[in-house]
Amino acid sequence: MIRFENVSKVYARGTRPALDQVSLEVERGEFVFLVGASGSGKSTFLRLVLREERPTSGDIFALGRDLSKVSQWKVPMLRRQIGTVFQDFRLLPNKTVFDNVAIALQVIGKPRHHILTTVPETLETVGLAGKERRLPHELSGGEQQRVAIARAFVNRPAVLLADEPTGNLDPKTSIGIMRLLDRINRTGTTIVMATHDDEIVDQMRKRVVELEDGRTVRDQSRGVYGAAR
Ligand code: ADP
Numbered sequence: 001m002i003r004f005e006n007v008s009k010v011y012a013r014g015t016r017p018a019l020d021q022v023s024l025e026v027e028r029g030e031f032v033f034l035v036g037a038s039g040s041g042k043s044t045f046l047r048l049v050l051r052e053e054r055p056t057s058g059d060i061f062a063l064g065r066d067l068s069k070v071s072q073w074k075v076p077m078l079r080r081q082i083g084t085v086f087q088d089f090r091l092l093p094n095k096t097v098f099d100n101v102a103i104a105l106q107v108i109g110k111p112r113h114h115i116l117t118t119v120p121e122t123l124e125t126v127g128l129a130g131k132e133r134r135l136p137h138e139l140s141g142g143e144q145q146r147v148a149i150a151r152a153f154v155n156r157p158a159v160l161l162a163d164e165p166t167g168n169l170d171p172k173t174s175i176g177i178m179r180l181l182d183r184i185n186r187t188g189t190t191i192v193m194a195t196h197d198d199e200i201v202d203q204m205r206k207r208v209v210e211l212e213d214g215r216t217v218r219d220q221s222r223g224v225y226g227a228a229r
């Protein structure tokens with residue numbers, strides 16, 4: 001689903017690489033935690049998959065395509081197949097819950113009848129049935145993140161990338177969000193989640209890839225946050 005082959009990313013000439021010769025394969029349906037200190041390259045990895053950045057050297061394959069060969073005008077089509085979730089939710093503050101999720105389908109031209117059935121279904125999946133008409137500020141942080149996940153998932157993307165999705169949430173709320181991501185993963189969606197949340201990583205026992213100064217220093221199936229290598 002995602003393959004990095006000797007990928008390096010140098011943002012500015014003369015600075016140390018944000019990613020340094022990273023080779024990594026994520027199979028369809030996997031759930032992978034990307035862990036590592038702040039600045040270790042986690043977000044850079046995710047941005048490269050989204051073609052928000054391009055590698056300085058090396059090859060990246062995602063969703064069956066060589067990203068170096070995806071022309072700029074086809075990048076939006078690539079991104080339609082990749083859901084994204086962030087620490088700060090990124091909801092539209094003046095739009096209802098329903099509309100925040102519906103927008104993901106409107107921008108790709110889905111017909112109104114499809115939107116009117118799929119959005120409520122997805123909101124039910126994430127545990128927000130009955131909150132369709134609320135505004136984001138009327139929801140708790142955990143509920144806002146569920147809206148963001150619904151928006152990312154409503155289009156049933158092949159891959160979901162999450163950058164610190166529990167970073168603004170208390171531990172109990174975070175566990176609820178992880179259960180939801182786990183459920184989405186079990187529907188077949190590949191998930192890559194960058195996180196600092198050691199308790200979550202230790203509980204979930206998924207594959208753990210650790211970055212340190214842009215290099216992969218650990219890759220464990222059913223790993224924990226801070227294991228000895
Ligand atoms: P993480 O997500 O693990 O905190 P990042 O991928 O954000 O790590 O950062 C990796 C390194 O790349 C850091 O040294 C960071 O300062 C640098 N970096 C990230 N984004 C940029 C950018 N747009 N321009 C220049 N340097 C950047």
Ligand code: ADP
Pocket residue numbers: 096097098099116120132133
């Ligand atoms: P319009 O197409 O004129 O924008 P709609 O009739 O689609 O208006 O929706 C009006 C408002 O009702 C929307 O802003 C949306 O928040 C809400 N809404 C629409 N459909 C549903 C639904 N099935 N469940 C809950 N809220 C809905």
